[in-house]
Amino acid sequence: MNKNLSYALHSAAVLAFMFLFQFLPPVAPLTSVSMQVIGVFIGVIYGWVNVGLAWPSLLGVVALGCTDYMPMTTVLQTAFGTQTLVMILSLLLLAAFVQQADLTGVILDWLLGMKSARGKPFLTLFYFLMAGFLAALLSQSIAVFVIFLELFKDLMKKTGIKPYSSAVPAFFVGMGFSLSFGDSALPFKGSGIVAIGAYQAITGESMNLVHFVLFCMPLSVLGIAAYVLFCKYCMKVDLSPLKNYVHVKENVTLSLKKKVALVGVVGTLLFLLLPGVVPPSSSLHDVFGILGLGGLSLLLLAVLFIIRVEGEPLIDVGKIAPFFPWNVFFILVVLFPLANAISSDVVGLNAIISSGVSALLNNMPTALIMATVIFLAAYITNFANNMVICALFVTIVCFIRDSLPIHPEILSYLVVLSSSLSMFFPAANPINAIIFGQRDCVSFRQEFTHGFICCSFLCCVLLVSGYVWSRIVF
Template sequence: MERQRLAMPMPKLLKILVSLLIIAVFWVAPAPAPLTQVGMRVIGVFIGTVLMLSLVDTVWPAILAVALLGRTGVATLNEAIAGTLGSWIVYFVLMSFVMTYALNKSGFTDRLVAKFMSMKFVSKSPWVFTISMATIGLILACFMDQVPAAAFMLMFANKVYEELGYTKKDAYPHVANIMVIYAVIIGGAMTPISHSLALLGMGIYEAAAGASMSLFTYLAFGVPTGLVLYVFLTVIMRLTCRNVDMSKFKDFDVQRVLKHQGKMQLRELITVIIFFGTVVMWMLPGIAGMFTEAAWVTALNDYGITFWAILSVVLMSVISVNNEPLINLKEVMNGQINWAILIFIAIGVYLGSAMSAESTGINAWITSNITPLTTSVPPVVVVIIITAAGVLLTNFASNVSTITVMTGVGVSLALASGGAINPAGIALCTTMAGSCAYLLPSSFACIAMLHGNEWSDSKKVYIFGIIMMIASSLAIGLVGYSVGCALT
């Protein structure tokens, strides 16, 4: 028997020690006002946790972060646990995973992938194929919440990689996953349909400026601005990923996939009806709200998207074909759900919320340091500064808090500018900026899902995330603001 001894690779040990040292330094360092000591501790936990999640492991640092946050003063341990595993986002993601698993198990995903891969247009070249796949994510996210859209697109894309013969170490899936999820993020920022973030920003503007803003105004602003961003995404990915191996496309025989597709059976049909019926219920309140304020629309909004996801999973567990349910939920929960990804998402979302808590003073510090930068500079520069600050903040903290803080700051500056800055225009910019999360797991559940996906490379996410942050700041601050001013 080999003698056992305590041992760990030195690089891994150093990464852990450096991360813990950062946490310790922020824990005892004095807090510059208006930051609080609680805020300093939370920042330290945030930086140390992100480093360990990125460089060491994606599970135990998340669990450690919950314990540490419970000692920072921003929340008790019980509150931190409830805010992570007890969050509605985590429950919603779990239900989305079960729904997409059921769709995959029914055979519909294979059918959809085969249909997509056999289309003459998308098969013209590997890049046309990749951009087409990302465009599906963009369009889907325009009409439904980004989280289920991201879950569906990751499942769809991962099936494509398997059919093409790629492995999880190949570069192409890593690049394609980034394009697909970033397209989902942009699509969700383009419209107010089923997107609470857009409605939040519009509501803050209306309260601060005392003027109304229609859903059509946001739509007319968001679509062209988002399309500019999406074009930039495709161009930058195309130019910087020329050396990605796409030889698998040359050897791929689409007939090999098509021949496995038979007639749709009852089990598959019912699963598809339940799945897409749920998608309709997610989208219906948002679409209907653009045309009417009837009581039934308000009632549907009150249910929320998680209710319909839960109902969908229950129906799939109860409805049986040939004495077997569409899904055996116990088996799915025990053997098919990646709980490590859920824990990863849970701490990512909660870290963003903790950073934005009032007791940390972080939002107040950001506001007090941004406002002086906007004095004695041209209005367009003020708009770009505010927009860039919104993009930066939402990639580290909660997008809800980002939109709340930055829209409030932007509209206040505009109202005090004597007409030099358009209040509605800057409100539209800060609202869209708050949805442009590309970088860290703490920024958005979709990005946490991207980092946690086994076909993804976090290093590439960071590189392209920074590029997209810069692009979003400029596109929204220049193109978006001009469009917003023309509409209001």
């Protein structure tokens, strides 16, 4: 089947789910409104997995506005008019600015140039993956990966790492999940934003951004360190060619504009965390209450727009426009009204899912609930877009929150991290697709085997560390 025919068939399926599914006879206790909303939901998910993220999201908004659940005006208000979406839009603009500012090379040189890594191959691997993780925090993961892929190939030439040796999948799999972690560990990145949006849409409450960072950042770093140790002591990866590797730093000076950009970005993120830590009795808390996260994020973004460095604006809209992650924005636009609809009493899925899952989870230990969520999200994300899987599992967690012996925010954070373990199949994300295409230096079997084993191990790491860390943070 050629690509055009496949695209046409998948597109037809999306349209059928969104506009024809509603004509199927509903099974009690579902109603005709239930069938309309469920059809739109299935159509959007199917489109995300098989077609793309942009037009299924936008068409999903239109289709939902054509149902009997709510009129188009209300759908559009819910999609575009919330405090959370305004905050997310501001953060996406900030993320685009950071990527355009090009701070990746500075981070890479700083980490790989450390003297402590000389003669220590696995420490070099750790620094390499940490460099990717930190660069992905401040940029777009696929762009960072392109740079790191070329760096690794250059590393192979300089050190004599052989194609199809165990070192190759160790680096490739590590790059895949560490960059994905970097794209998720902050609340203004891809999966983090999706999780915040889904949580807000269903629970009506805002996620605590301070808790998000305190939970996801340390566990991400721990996951990378655990992976390196697992490669060394359990997978017995041979990194001996790296023993004599010395990274030569480029003579790159940090311009005044980049210094101001870095300070501005860090300051903005710190200010967005303040509403979660200031005492309720303080006047600053009252100010934050008036502004809301949406107003505060717009204020901070406006300040960055006002700043000029060497006669030029710090942020130029025209320059950052090509870096804006539209796919993330499109997902959220449909997610807000659709998640509200799916979880409403009118549709009735909430009661069905809650009763079924409540029976399943009755008297189930907290650790087993966490394990089920982590392993399912991690394995399924390797066959679908991680943001889609993150949105789905956070939605499910919020559905059953009254039946959980653990705070739904904790499980949502674990979903963000476990859905980022895209490690053993090419369909996981564009990075994995490129990695599995490197047939000149790694086989499909090598990449799949190493990735699957390490994914299972990291699920266990997330389970144990997540359980312990949740007791400390919450």
